[in-house]
Structures are given as C-alpha cells and as structure tokens.
Amino acid sequence: MSSTQEYALRELNREKTFGGMGTTKARNVPRIDLSNFQTRKAEIADQLWAASTDTGFFQLVNHGIPQRMIDEAFEMTARFFDLPMEVKARLPMAKGTNYGWEYKAQVRPSTGTADNKESYQITVPRMAGLWPSGEELPGFKATMLAFERANWALGMKVLSLFAMKLGFPPDFFTEAHDPTSPEYQSTLRLIHYMAMEGAKPEDFEGWRAGAHTDYCCLTLLHQRTGQGGLQLCPGKEAGGGELAWTDVEPLPGVITCNIGDMLMRWSDDQLQSTLHRVRMPRADEYLGPRYSLPFFCQANRDAVIRPPSGREAPITAKDFLDGRIAANFAKLRK
Numbered sequence: 001m002s003s004t005q006e007y008a009l010r011e012l013n014r015e016k017t018f019g020g021m022g023t024t025k026a027r028n029v030p031r032i033d034l035s036n037f038q039t040r041k042a043e044i045a046d047q048l049w050a051a052s053t054d055t056g057f058f059q060l061v062n063h064g065i066p067q068r069m070i071d072e073a074f075e076m077t078a079r080f081f082d083l084p085m086e087v088k089a090r091l092p093m094a095k096g097t098n099y100g101w102e103y104k105a106q107v108r109p110s111t112g113t114a115d116n117k118e119s120y121q122i123t124v125p126r127m128a129g130l131w132p133s134g135e136e137l138p139g140f141k142a143t144m145l146a147f148e149r150a151n152w153a154l155g156m157k158v159l160s161l162f163a164m165k166l167g168f169p170p171d172f173f174t175e176a177h178d179p180t181s182p183e184y185q186s187t188l189r190l191i192h193y194m195a196m197e198g199a200k201p202e203d204f205e206g207w208r209a210g211a212h213t214d215y216c217c218l219t220l221l222h223q224r225t226g227q228g229g230l231q232l233c234p235g236k237e238a239g240g241g242e243l244a245w246t247d248v249e250p251l252p253g254v255i256t257c258n259i260g261d262m263l264m265r266w267s268d269d270q271l272q273s274t275l276h277r278v279r280m281p282r283a284d285e286y287l288g289p290r291y292s293l294p295f296f297c298q299a300n301r302d303a304v305i306r307p308p309s310g311r312e313a314p315i316t317a318k319d320f321l322d323g324r325i326a327a328n329f330a331k332l333r334k
C-alpha cells in the first residue's frame with residue numbers, strides 16, 4: 001500500500017466513528033487580538049499556542065482584512081451560486097482535484113452521506129478553464145483573487161508565530177506555502193448550504209457538513225452573522241462514546257480559525273486538528289441559505305512534512321492531501 005493509500009485508510013477508519021448526533025456542551029473559544037502585531041508577537045504567539053494545543057479553535061479580531069473586502073467576497077459568492085446550473089456545470093471539480101465546482105458530491109467518511117451543499121474551490125495555479133467568464137459574472141475573478149491573497153497573507157502571519165514556537169525559522173511556513181510556485185495548493189472555498197425553507201422533515205436529518213477535521217495546516221473561516229450551525233468537539237474528548245459538541249456563533253469582525261491535520265502532524269501532534277461540522281438549522285431558526293468562505297493554508301505539493309521528533313515518516317504535502325481528497329470525493333467523475 002502506498003503512503004497515500006495508507007493515510008487515507010487510517011483517516012477513513014478514524015472518521016467513521018464520529019457521525020452521531022451527540023450532545024452539546026459550552027466551551028470557550030479564545031478570542032485573539034492581532035492589533036499592533038509587530039510589537040506584540042510574543043504575547044500573540046503564546047495565546048495562539050495555548051488555544052491550539054487545547055481546543056484547536058480560536059477567533060481572530062483586528063486581523064487586518066477590511067470588512068468591506070469580506071462583504072464583497074460574500075456578495076460575489078451569492079451571485080456565483082445564483083448562476084444557472086448549466087453555467088456552473090461547465091466549471092466542474094474533477095475527481096482527485098481540489099478546484100472547481102461540485103454539487104452535493106462531498107461524502108464525509110463520518111456520515112457516509114453527501115453534505116447538503118455546493119462549493120467552488122479556487123486553487124490559483126490550477127484554474128485554467130474553471131473561472132466563470134467576465135460576461136457571466138463581471139468582477140468575480142478579480143474580487144476572489146484579491147480576497148485569496150489577503151487570506152494567504154493573514155494565514156502566513158499566524159503560521160509565522162507557530163513556526164517560532166516550533167523552533168523553525170519565522171518564514172518556514174511562508175516558504176512552504178510560496179504562492180509564486182506552480183506547486184502552490186492553498187485553497188479558497190466558497191460554500192453555499194441550501195435554504196431549508198419548505199424542506200421535508202426527513203431533509204433535516206442529514207448534515208450541512210458532516211463531522212470532519214480539515215486537511216490543511218490552518219483554516220481561516222469567514223461566516224455571516226445570523227448564519228450559525230458550526231460546532232466543534234476537541235480531539236482529546238473525541239475518544240469514543242457520545243461526543244459533546246460546542247456551537248461556534250458567527251460574530252461581526254471575527255475570523256474563526258482552526259488547526260488542520262497537516263500542522264498537527266508537522267507539530268508532532270502538539271497542535272490540535274479539531275473535529276467540527278455544520279448542523280442543520282432547527283425549525284425555529286433562520287432557514288435561509290447559508291454561505292461560508294474558508295481559506296485553507298495547505299503547504300505546496302512539493303513541501304515535505306517532516307515532524308521534528310522523527311516519529312512520523314516524512315511525507316510530501318501532495319501525498320498527504322491526495323489521500324484526504326480521495327476519501328471525501330469518491331463520487332466525482334474522473
């Protein structure tokens with residue numbers, strides 16, 4: 001078995017145990033202020049480290065991405081998903097890839113059912129033929145490229161502090177996520193969870209996004225106030241039995257972040273990649289569409305993940321990611 005297949009299988013078996021409804025529990029998701037970043041690096045690094053070795057989730061405030069830019073990205077996202085099906089179908093995500101449009105194709109190993117969503121993923125060097133035309137959606141490409149780069153820059157700022165804590169040079173992860181390289185594979189994802197107004201009772205039994213951990217180093221997640229549903233369960237408490245889930249409410253001016261599997265491995269499991277999911281709204285909650293914009297900092301395909309202790313074998317970020325994509329999108333056409 002190749003290391004990719006072996007990794008995919010291990011992940012599959014682990015995630016299959018997380019699909020149940022579980023209970024709920026209040027937990028603190030730390031809020032971390034990035035203002036005066038240059039002079040407060042040591043303090044911010046301590047706060048990031050404490051949050052990420054504990055719940056694996058934190059929320060950034062004063063992060064520097066202008067609210068206007070975030071609002072514009074959400075407006076373009078709604079317009080994109082409003083395009084006719086046949087237009088979106090001309091931009092398909094091919095099997096084994098991480099870019100393009102998919103409709104209800106992501107089957108989470110935890111649930112075995114498709115997420116009730118459509119998504120469009122932007123992996124900048126591999127978008128040939130996958131952008132809507134300027135006539136179909138004026139301004140879309142420019143807006144999304146600028147938003148992608150703003151997220152990348154913020155992600156690298158945060159990762160530079162993790163590098164410091166792990167004893168790597170400060171620009172270690174920036175080099176591993178070099179956006180000028182053709183091997184770049186960080187991804188901006190646009191997600192549309194379908195409105196549930198008038199849906200049948202059985203439609204509420206599924207998941208908007210089934211329980212999973214992210215594949216990446218770090219996720220920056222933009223959400224809309226009033227469009228809740230994200231829940232987390234820390235890994236330390238996910239060791240079997242019924243899981244207790246915590247609601248993470250979207251707040252204005254906040255970017256919710258979590259550590260992914262890639263950084264967990266790179267840090268010898270010190271930084272926690274935490275299980276999360278998006279639940280269906282209850283009948284008495286907002287039932288309109290839900291949009292979210294995660295940006296996944298994923299090390300370039302040729303970056304080698306070599307944990308300092310040497311306990312886990314080195315693996316390229318390509319092999320690491322391919323295993324996870326294969327386990328999630330088996331349904332897509334080649």
Ligand SMILES: O=C(O)CCC(=O)C(=O)O
Pocket residue numbers: 189191209214221223230276277278291292293294
């Ligand atoms: O939509 C959300 O709030 C979370 C999405 C998510 O977890 C993912 O796409 O990995």
Ligand SMILES: [Fe+2]
Pocket residue numbers: 212213214276
């Ligand atoms: Fe996720």
